[in-house]
Amino acid sequence: MxxxxxxxxxxxxxxxNIFKSIGCSAEHAATATKTLLxxxxxxxxxxxxxxxxxxxxxxxxxxxxxxxxxxxIHETPSTAVVDGDSGLGLVVAPFAMKIAIEKAKQVGTGxxxxxxxxxFGIAGYHAMMALEHDMIGVAMTNASPLVAxxxxxxxxxxxxxxxxxxxxGKEPAxxxxxxxxxxxxxKLEILQRKNADTPDGWVQDEAGNPTNDANILKKxxxxxxxxxxxxxxxxxxxALGAVVDIFSALLSxxxxxxxxxxxxxxxPMPVQQPGKGIGHFLGAMRVDAFRPADEFKAAMDHxxxxxxxxxxxxxxxKVLVPGDPEREYEAERMANGIPLLEPVVKDLQQLAQRFSIxx
Amino acid sequence: MxxxxxxxxxxxxxxxNIFKSIGCSAEHAATATKTLLxxxxxxxxxxxxxxxxxxxxxxxxxxxxxxxxxxxIHETPSTAVVDGDSGLGLVVAPFAMKIAIEKAKQVGTGxxxxxxxxxFGIAGYHAMMALEHDMIGVAMTNASPLVAxxxxxxxxxxxxxxxxxxxxGKEPAxxxxxxxxxxxxxKLEILQRKNADTPDGWVQDEAGNPTNDANILKKxxxxxxxxxxxxxxxxxxxALGAVVDIFSALLSxxxxxxxxxxxxxxxPMPVQQPGKGIGHFLGAMRVDAFRPADEFKAAMDHxxxxxxxxxxxxxxxKVLVPGDPEREYEAERMANGIPLLEPVVKDLQQLAQRFSIxx
Numbered sequence: 207m208x209x210x211x212x213x214x215x216x217x218x219x220x221x222x223n224i225f226k227s228i229g230c231s232a233e234h235a236a237t238a239t240k241t242l243l244x245x246x247x248x249x250x251x252x253x254x255x256x257x258x259x260x261x262x263x264x265x266x267x268x269x270x271x272x273x274x275x276x277x278x279i280h281e282t283p284s285t286a287v288v289d290g291d292s293g294l295g296l297v298v299a300p301f302a303m304k305i306a307i308e309k310a311k312q313v314g315t316g317x318x319x320x321x322x323x324x325x326f327g328i329a330g331y332h333a334m335m336a337l338e339h340d341m342i343g344v345a346m347t348n349a350s351p352l353v354a355x356x357x358x359x360x361x362x363x364x365x366x367x368x369x370x371x372x373x374x375g376k377e378p379a380x381x382x383x384x385x386x387x388x389x390x391x392x393k394l395e396i397l398q399r400k401n402a403d404t405p406d407g408w409v410q411d412e413a414g415n416p417t418n419d420a421n422i423l424k425k426x427x428x429x430x431x432x433x434x435x436x437x438x439x440x441x442x443x444x445a446l447g448a449v450v451d452i453f454s455a456l457l458s459x460x461x462x463x464x465x466x467x468x469x470x471x472x473x474p475m476p477v478q479q480p481g482k483g484i485g486h487f488l489g490a491m492r493v494d495a496f497r498p499a500d501e502f503k504a505a506m507d508h509x510x511x512x513x514x515x516x517x518x519x520x521x522x523x524k525v526l527v528p529g530d531p532e533r534e535y536e537a538e539r540m541a542n543g544i545p546l547l548e549p550v551v552k553d554l555q556q557l558a559q560r561f562s563i564x565x
Numbered sequence: 566m567x568x569x570x571x572x573x574x575x576x577x578x579x580x581x582n583i584f585k586s587i588g589c590s591a592e593h594a595a596t597a598t599k600t601l602l603x604x605x606x607x608x609x610x611x612x613x614x615x616x617x618x619x620x621x622x623x624x625x626x627x628x629x630x631x632x633x634x635x636x637x638i639h640e641t642p643s644t645a646v647v648d649g650d651s652g653l654g655l656v657v658a659p660f661a662m663k664i665a666i667e668k669a670k671q672v673g674t675g676x677x678x679x680x681x682x683x684x685f686g687i688a689g690y691h692a693m694m695a696l697e698h699d700m701i702g703v704a705m706t707n708a709s710p711l712v713a714x715x716x717x718x719x720x721x722x723x724x725x726x727x728x729x730x731x732x733x734g735k736e737p738a739x740x741x742x743x744x745x746x747x748x749x750x751x752k753l754e755i756l757q758r759k760n761a762d763t764p765d766g767w768v769q770d771e772a773g774n775p776t777n778d779a780n781i782l783k784k785x786x787x788x789x790x791x792x793x794x795x796x797x798x799x800x801x802x803x804a805l806g807a808v809v810d811i812f813s814a815l816l817s818x819x820x821x822x823x824x825x826x827x828x829x830x831x832x833p834m835p836v837q838q839p840g841k842g843i844g845h846f847l848g849a850m851r852v853d854a855f856r857p858a859d860e861f862k863a864a865m866d867h868x869x870x871x872x873x874x875x876x877x878x879x880x881x882x883k884v885l886v887p888g889d890p891e892r893e894y895e896a897e898r899m900a901n902g903i904p905l906l907e908p909v910v911k912d913l914q915q916l917a918q919r920f921s922i923x924x
Contacts, residue, residue, distance in 0.1 A: 282673030284643040285854040313672050314641030319855050342811075355872060357881040362872055370808045372815070380811065382804035388797055405796045414878030432791060432798050437764045438747055439791050445741035445887040446805075448872075449729045452701075452739065456731070456864045457855040463871050480867060495644040496678050496816040505815045508839060512822050513714060513721055513807075519773030522716040528804040 207399055210551055211543030217243055217255055220554065220565050224258060227561040228265045229272035230294070238296040244331040246544045249535030252392030253328050256550045259557050261294060261325075263471035270294055270324050276301050283313045287458050288320045292483055295326030295347070299486050303332045303345070306490040310341055314495030319458035322483035325349065325469055329369035330383035330532065336371060336490045337379050340499040343371040344489035346450040348460070350468040353387055354428035355444040356436050359414040361428045362463050365390050366450035371529075373493065375503035377510040381529030386447035387429045388440075394420050394429075399547075407434020453487035460485025566758055569910055570902030576602055576614055579913065579924050583617060586920040587624045588631035589653070597655040603690040605903045608894030611751030612687050615909045618916050620653060620684075622830035629653055629683050635660050642672045646817050647679045651842055654685030654706070658845050662691045662704070665849040669700055673854030678817035681842035684708065684828055688728035689742040689891065695730060695849045696738050699858040702730040703848035705809040707819070709827040712746055713787035714803040715795050718773040720787045721822050724749050725809035730888075732852065734862035736869040740888030745806035746788045747799075753779050753788075758906075766793020812846035819844025 218239055225235035242261075246254030264270040274293030278286045286305050290298035302318040309316025326332065329345040336343025349364025365385040372380040389408045397404055397420035404418045411417045412426030416435070423429070432443025455462035461481040468475070493502045516525040546554070558565035577598055584594035597620075605613030623629040633652030637645045645664050649657035661677040668675025685691065688704040695702025708723025724744040731739040748767045756763055756779035763777045770776045771785030775794070782788070791802025814821035820840040827834070852861045875884040898904075905913070917924035 280856065282851070282854040283671075285673040285850070287855050312642075314644040315674060315676055317674055317850065342816075354878075355875065355884055357877050358872075358875040358884045359878055360875040362875055368805075370804075370811075372811050380807070382808055384798075384801040384804055386801075388792065407797050410878070414876075432801055433747065434797055438766055438793055438797070439743075441885070441887070442743040442745075442791055445729075445743055446727075448739070448887060449741055452729075452731050452865070452868070456861060456868060457701075457850075457852070459856055459860070459864075462864070463868055480864065491644070491676065491816075492641070493816070495641040496646050497639065497818055501818075502815060505818075505821070505839065506811070509811070509815060509822055513717075516714065516717040516719040516721055517773075518716050519713075519718055519769070525714055525717045526800070528800070528807060 208548050209545040211545050213543050214243065214247065214540060217246065217544060220558070220563065221255060221258055223563045224262065224557060224561060227563065228262060231273070234294070234297045237300055238294050241296040241300060241327045241331050245328045247536045247539050248328065248330060248532035250328050250392065250532070252390070252395060255546070255554065259553050260469060260471070262557065264324060267471040269467065269471060274298070278305065284309055284315055284317060286318045288318055290320055290323035290483060292322055292324070295324040295484065295486065298323040299326035299332045299345070299488060300335065302486065303335045303343070303488045303490070306488045307336060307339055307341060310490040310492045310495070311339070315491045316489065318488045319453065320486040320488070321455070321458035321460040321481060323460070323486055324484060326486055328383065329367045330371070330381055332488055333369040333371040333383070334379070334381060337373045339490070340373055340493050342373070342491045342493060343369070344487070345369045346454050346487040348451045348454045348462060348466050348485050350466055351464040352391065352423065352429050353431060353447060354410060354414070356431065356441045360464065363444070363447040363451060364466055365429065366447040368446065368450060372506060373503055374506035374510055375500070377507045378533055379529060380506065380510065380527060381532065383532070386432050386443050386450060388432055388434050388443070389429070391423070391429070394423065407438060450487070455481060455485030457487070458485045566906050568904040568906050570904050572902050573602065573606065573899060576605065576903060579917070579922065580614060580617055582922045583621065583916055583920060586922065587621060590632070593653070593656045596659055597653050600655040600659060600686045600690050604687045606895045606898050607687065607689060607891035609687050609751065609891070611749070611754060614905070614913065618912050619828060619830070621916065623683060626830040628826065628830060633657070637664065643668055643674055643676060645677045647677055649679055649682035649842060651681055651683070654683040654843065654845065657682040658685035658691045658704070658847060659694065661845065662694045662702070662847045662849070665847045666695060666698055666700060669849040669851045669854070674848065674850045676848045677846070678812065679845040679847070680814070680817035680819040680840060682819070682845055683843060685845055687742065688726045689730070689740055691847055692728040692730040692742070693738070693740060696732045698849070699732055699852050701732070701850045701852065702728070703846070704728045705813050705846040707810045707813045707821060707825050707844050709825055710823040711750065711782060711788050712790060712806060713769060713773070715790065715800045719823065722803070722806040722810060723825055724788065725806040727805065727809060731865060732862060733865035733869055734859070736866045737892055738888060739865065739869065739886060740891065742891070745791050745802050745809060747791055747793050747802070748788070750782070750788070753782065766797060809846070814840060814844030816846070817844045
C-alpha cells in the first residue's frame, strides 16, 4: 500500500493543533502529542497518529474530557491513586508517572495506579520517562476487551501491555514493551492489508475454534493470550494480562475485564460498569535504592553485550536486546520521516479540513 | 510409572530432619521444609522433595551454606538488598519477603533484591506470604541458563519464573505463577517418562534448529521462551525472562544471564562470574495503600466470578482463574497424600540411609 513520508515536526505541529482545537491546554496538547508520536517514531504505527481521529471521536462522544482536573485521590509515601477525570490517557499517564518518579526520589520506589483515564498510547513512552532519572520504569494499562482467556469464548481482557525500561551505561537502555497477547491488533491489520492468513495461535473465531482468518475480530472472534493455546502456554499470557488488569484497575477503581471502555467511539459502552474509565499502573524504582547507579549501569552494559554476542540460529544475523528494533526505527524515522499509509493520510486530511488546520 | 503416596507430615518430618542433618538450625530447617513441600502440595513436583537430594549435593559441593548469616546490605524506606551468604534460597527468600512486607507496612510497598542465594523452590510460596497481610505479593528468581533467547543458540537465561499473588474476599486468592518459557523442565520430564515428543515451540537443538525431542537438553539443546518462536511472540517471553534477570540479579549484584550457578552440583560453575550466587526479587504492595482493602477484595471477587462464568470453547468445561489448579492439587494432596514416583522414593531412601534417618 502506498505511503507518504512526513517529518516528525510536521506531524508534531499538526497533532498539537488538533489537540488544542478540541480544547486541550497548550501544555496538555504538547504532552499528548509527544506521547502519541513516540509510537510513530518507534515503529508502532497502530498506536500513533493513525489514532488521532479516534481520540477526537472519543472527545465528540464525551468519553474524553479535554480539560480534566487530574488529581491524586489517595497516597502513601510509595504509592498513589490518580483520578484522570476522563482525560486523555496520553496526558494522564505522564502525570501519574511523574508522581511515581517523585516518590521514588523520596523513598526509593513509587507506584501509581490510575482510574478514570483513556488509552495512553504506547506503554514504552511512560516507562522510559524514568530513565533520565537513573530509575527503572514500569508501565501497564488495561484496554478494550479483545482477548479470550485460555478455554474461554468470551473476550475478557485487553491486549494489556507491560513495559519495563532499565537504564544502561554506554549501551542504550533496555526497553521491553509487549502486549500480553501472541500478536497485537496492529499485526492483524498488516495481514489484512496483504490479504494474508495469520499463523496458528493468534486468533480464534466466535465459537472459540482456532482460525487463521486475519479479519476474525470483525466477525466476533478474539485475540489469544501470549502462548496461543494451552499446550503452548496461553495460560501464562492470560495470567500476565490478568496481572495488568489487577494492577491497573482493581487497585485504582477503574473498569476491568470485559467492562473496560472500548477505544472506538462507535462501540457502545459496556453496561453495569464496575469502575471509572480505563486503568493504568506506573512505577519507578531508583536504581541507587538498590546499589550504586554506576555499578548497575556497568552490569547492564555487560549483560547487553553478552546477549548481543550470543551465537545465532541458522538464517539470523543477530540476537536483539529488547528495545533494539524500536530504537532503530526511531533513528531512521527522525532522519528520513515517518511513513503514513494512504488511508491514514486521508483521515488526517479530513481532520485538517474539519478544524481548518493546514496539513 | 509407579508411585507411592506419602502424607504431608511424613515428608515434612523427613525433610526437616535432612536439613537439620546438614547443619541447618531448627528454624531454618522448618522454613526450608515448608517452602520445599509447598511445591509438592501445589502439584509442581519438579520443584519439591524430588530436589531434596540436589540441595544436599549442593551443600556437599560447598555451594550451599547451611548456617548463613543472611543480612540487609543496603536499604531505603521502600527497598532493600539482601545478601543470602550462600544460604538455601528456600530460607533466604522468605527472609527477604518478610522485609518487603515490613516495608510495605511502613510506606505502602516494599521491594527486595537478593544476591548470593540459591534456588528458592516455587515462586508462589514467597509471593503468597503477602496475602495474609492484605498485600499483593510478587516473587521472581533467575535460574540456571537453559533458555535460548529469540534467534540465539546460546542459553542465556533460566526459566526465570514470575509469581503475582493478590488477595480476594470470599473467593480464593489470585495466584499467577509462571516460568517465562513455553514449558518448564518438569513438563519435559513427564514426556521423557512417556517416551513422547514435545509439541512445536518448546525446545531447539544444539544448532538452534526446532526439534520435538524431549531429551534435547541433555544433548546441548535449549528451552524456548514463552511464545516459542518469533512469529508466535517468543521475543516477549525472552523480554520477560530478561526483566526477571535484571530485577533479581542486576539490582542486587547476583550472577546473571549465562553466569548463573547451575542447580546440579556436578555441573561446573561458569567461569568469570560477574556476581554472587543467584538472585531473587521479592515485592509486597499493601492493598490499602491504594484503596480500602474491603473494596479491593470485593472487586477481586467480582473479577474472579466474571472469569469463572465465561463461556467455554468446545471440549472444555470451565475457564480457570490463575491459582485454581494448584489450589485443587493442594486440597487433594493434603487429604490423600503426595504421590512420589519410584525414582524419587529410591533417592529419598538413599538419603535416609546416609543420614540414618527413618523414611
